[in-house]
Amino acid sequence: MYYMMYSNENGEWMENPHYTMLGRSGNSWVIPERSEMMLLPKGSSLVTIPGFFPVGLGTDNQVICLNSDPYSPGKRADVVAALLPQGFTRTLLPACIPRSQAQHVPLLGYTAVGFKSGKVYAAAVQNDRHHSWHPRYYNTEKLSSRIYRMLRRFPRNRILRQLAKCSLQYGCFTAQNLFYQRWEAGIPxxxxxxxxxxxxxxxxHGEVDSPQHRLDFIPTSEEIVELAVDHLQNAPQAIISFGQGCEGEPSLNAALLAPAIGEIRSRTEKGTININTHGGNYQQLIKMFAAGLDxxxxxxxxVVEEHYQLYHRPSNYNLSQVGNTVKAALDRNIQVSLNLLVLPGFTDHPRQIEALLNFVRENPLHMIQLRNLNIDPAVIDRNLGFESGAVGITTMLGILQKEAPQVKLGSYTHGVKR
Ligand code: SF4
Known part of the structure; x- marks a missing residue:
């Protein structure tokens, strides 16, 4: 059994030994099972969710909302949650309720946590190697000087200035990798x-503010090519990725990006050129495939059409075009991953699992990257609704491994082996 964890007004993490920890799956409170919990992974951040009451289970099996600190009656008790590093999938959302109707959960991937034997546990399972996305490799003392050096090398490159902002202001890891000259680097x-x-x-989109803002210019081909070539030639396990958290949909820029990819490949054969995309702009994407995208x-x-429409709200494409893109990429031996936005209580519903299995049987893609969806579950409830009957994230992962063993489950893009 795991005990409820909360934060007191002094910001101290407290255990409430009278209440059992609860998590949330869809619209249900859930007592976590052992297979759904793990010791808090290294590199996680423990944070509070402002404006929410913690919810747990009392000794009489009543669901209790903790509206004040049991050790200091009248003082506030805040919800504690974990933000997981890459490589871990959240199994349960934090159990909490808003203090007022107007309160929204910020756009972060909050994960339920609890205490057991004096240690903090998170509702999570590991799905990929932790190494290259471990927070200890980022935001280091050397970051500023590396940014300064790169800006001096490419003084007129506006993408670099955007990436410096993303590194320092948003703490973005793919932006920082460009300056650290290693692994996967984003080029917005x-x-x-x-x-x-x-x-x-x-x-x-709607009532919740976004944590990042988009770049506000279209770079020249040379600005893209000089950064990409420099990274691919010099970085270990180099990947450059179009499609970042500070931009829109890169395939809309195919008229610029396809020739830029051709130019990059004429200067270096090293590394992997990747695109993160919604996949709906089939005609533009096949131009990029032909240019040398890896x-x-x-x-x-x-992959349930109705839910796809309600969540992504595409303006001039639909799910079948996304399927065509995936097929076209596979036909050209391009490495294909799904970036599956995972939400406990939705993604693990049998209807979603069956549709996903049908999609991967039809499209034998290489990998499903499991991404913890940063969203207030109330937004999903209002727009799509949660159906009862979700089987749990760990059960869902077991089904995927059993029914589609050829598809690797993971957390981030791996370089293409030539
Ligand atoms: S595809 Fe969706 S998440 Fe990505 S930039 Fe467009 S609206 Fe935002």
Whole structure:
């Protein structure tokens, strides 16, 4: 059994030994099972969710809302949650309720936590190696000097200035990798998008503000090529990725990006060129495939058409075009990953699992990257609704491994092996 954890007004993490920890799956409170919990992974952040009451289970099996600190009656008790590093999938959302109707959960991937034997546990399972996305490799003392050196090397490159802002202001890891000259580095290029996703992190959609803002210019081909070539030639396990949290949909920029990819490949054969995309702009994407793209990662919340429409709200494409893109990429031996936005209580519903299995049977793609969806579950409830009957994230992962063993489950893009 795990005990409820909360934060007191002094910001101290407290255990409430009288209340059992609860998590949330869809619209249900859930007592976590052992298979759904793990010791808080290294590199996680423990944070409070402002404006919410913690919820737990009392000794008489009553669901209790903790509206004040049991050790200091009358003083506030705040919800504690974990933000997981890459490589871990959340199994349960934090159990909490808003202090007022107007309160929204910020766009972060909050995970339920609890105490057991004096240690903090998180509702999570590991799904990929932790190494290259471990927070200890980022935001280091050397970051500023590395940014300064790169800006001196490419003084007129506006993408670099955007990435410096993303590194320092948003703490973005893919932006920082460009300055650290290693692994996967993002190259944002496109301010616009033809979808309107409920959980977009680069533009405000609806009532919840987005944590990042899009770049506000279209770079030149040379600005893209000089950064990409420099990274691919010099970085270990180099990947450059179009499609970042500070931009729109890069395939809308295919008229610029396809020739830029051709130019990059004429200067270096090293590394992996990847695009993170919603996958709906089939005609533009096949131009990029022909130009030499190595990998594509397609983001999906659901492969049930009705839910796809309600979440992504595409303006001039639909799910069948996304399927065509995936097929076309596979036909050309391009590495294809799904970026599956995972929400406990929705993604693990049998209807979603069956649709996903049908999609991967029809499209034998390489990998499903499990991404913890940053969203207030109330937004999903209002727009799509939660159906009862979810089987749990760990059960869902077991089903995927059993029914589609050829598809690797993971958390981030791996380089293409030539
Ligand atoms: S496709 Fe990406 S950029 Fe476009 S609305 Fe969705 S999350 Fe935002």
């Amino acid at each position: 290029t496109t301010p616009v998008c033809n979808a309107d996703c409920l959980g977009c992190i680069s533009e405000k 990998a594509i990662r397609v983001t999906l919340f659901s």
